[in-house]
Amino acid sequence: xHASTTIAPTIQPVSIPVRELLPWAIFxxxxxxxxxxxxxxxxxxxxxxxxxxxxxxVHDGRHLLGFPCH
Amino acid sequence: MVRSLLIxxxxxxxxxxxxxxxFAKIVGEPQVDRAIAFEEQMEQAKSGGxxxxxxxELVSRDVQAGIGLFTGVGVFGTAVGGxxxxxxxxxxxxxxxxHARATSALMALFGFVAFALVPFLKYxxxxxxxxxxxxxxxxxxxxxxxxxxxxxxxxxxxFLARRLAARIGVWNASLIAGVVFLAIVLLxxxxxxxxxxIPDQFSAVLLWRFRMASFGIQAILWASLGVxxxxxxxxxxxxxxxxxxxx
Numbered sequence: 523x524h525a526s527t528t529i530a531p532t533i534q535p536v537s538i539p540v541r542e543l544l545p546w547a548i549f550x551x552x553x554x555x556x557x558x559x560x561x562x563x564x565x566x567x568x569x570x571x572x573x574x575x576x577x578x579x580v581h582d583g584r585h586l587l588g589f590p591c592h
Numbered sequence: 593m594v595r596s597l598l599i600x601x602x603x604x605x606x607x608x609x610x611x612x613x614x615f616a617k618i619v620g621e622p623q624v625d626r627a628i629a630f631e632e633q634m635e636q637a638k639s640g641g642x643x644x645x646x647x648x649e650l651v652s653r654d655v656q657a658g659i660g661l662f663t664g665v666g667v668f669g670t671a672v673g674g675x676x677x678x679x680x681x682x683x684x685x686x687x688x689x690x691h692a693r694a695t696s697a698l699m700a701l702f703g704f705v706a707f708a709l710v711p712f713l714k715y716x717x718x719x720x721x722x723x724x725x726x727x728x729x730x731x732x733x734x735x736x737x738x739x740x741x742x743x744x745x746x747x748x749x750x751f752l753a754r755r756l757a758a759r760i761g762v763w764n765a766s767l768i769a770g771v772v773f774l775a776i777v778l779l780x781x782x783x784x785x786x787x788x789x790i791p792d793q794f795s796a797v798l799l800w801r802f803r804m805a806s807f808g809i810q811a812i813l814w815a816s817l818g819v820x821x822x823x824x825x826x827x828x829x830x831x832x833x834x835x836x837x838x839x
Contacts, residue, residue: 534685534689535684535685535689535690535691535692535695535829536685536832537682537684537685537686538593538594538681538682538684538685540682542593542594543594543678543681543682546594546595546598546678546681547594547678547681547682550598550674550675550677550678551674551675551678553671553674554671554672554674554675554678555671555675557667557668557670557671558667558668558671558672560667561664561667561668561671562668563732566728566732567728567729567731567732567733568732573650574650575650575651578649578650578651578656578660579651579655579656579660579663579664580660580661580663580664580667581651581656581660581720582616582620582621582624582656582657582660582661582664583616583660583661583663583664583665583668584664585624585717585718585719585720585802585806586616586620586624586661586665586717586805586806586809587664587665587668587717587806587809587810588708588711588712588716588717588806588810589717589732589735590715590718590723590728590731590732590735591718591720591723591728592720592723592725592728
């Protein structure tokens with residue numbers, strides 16, 4: 523018997539079935555992309571709200587994260 | 593399982609964004625301030641040295657450089673962490689026999705290259721005073737096109753690596769996939785139009801420092817996300833193996 527097998531039995535990583543993953547992937551990524559949109563784009567190239575408040579508020583973050591700001 | 597991964601991804605992303613915020617505050621903010629000072633100088637010169645009537649600021653500089661920056665980086669980091677977790681949920685157990693921490697670290701490296709480094713090289717971040725407001729629409733579209741093409745190149749390269757690995761070994765397959773990724777990215781960067789809207793008098797040193805600060809923020813964000821997420825989910829996934837073996 524090998525010492526290594528008793529100390530650290532090798533476990534094969536088991537993947538998550540796509541069926542279980544899909545609903546989370548769809549709704550989760552939509553939510554995350556909306557968040558990124560508000561930090562990166564809102565009131566710059568496109569706007570949901572008709573003000574400049576969001577743009578001005580995240581202004582420095584937008585520049586430093588590399589999004590085109592204005 | 594996916595829910596737990598998603599929550600851990602967002603937590604890891606938020607924690608990573610705290611480090612990135614610290615770096616942004618200390619290294620990035622001075623460059624933003626200098627760029628804004630330059631912008632004001634230019635505006636004054638243009639208006640012929642008049643004391644131009646102070647426009648009421650919607651958000652003060654203090655707020656922008658403080659809680660605004662914190663919110664921006666924090667929300668971005670949390671969202672990237674969430675997306676990272678969802679991709680991880682798919683990748684885990686599907687990239688050879690790589691375990692949780694190694695999968696996470698490798699994914700963070702790929703994510704940094706495809707999502708941050710490649711767009712950075714074609715359309716580098718610009719400080720205030722650089723960029724014509726009239727072209728914000730096309731610049732934003734080009735920026736996201738570059739990210740999209742870069743992610744597509746990564747997907748193609750990974751698919752290729754998987755297909756080839758069985759036949760010619762992981763090392764050779766990875767080399768070929770790397771070359772294919774590079775070729776697609778270079779072709780895309782060559783075909784996409786150049787954007788250069790830097791004012792003639794803008795300091796080259798300031799521009800370099802700003803861009804390096806921006807690069808550092810992304811590097812810190814992705815590196816710490818990869819490490820933190822791997823540590824946070826390792827136990828969770830090991831427990832799952834335990835449960836699977838018992839059942």
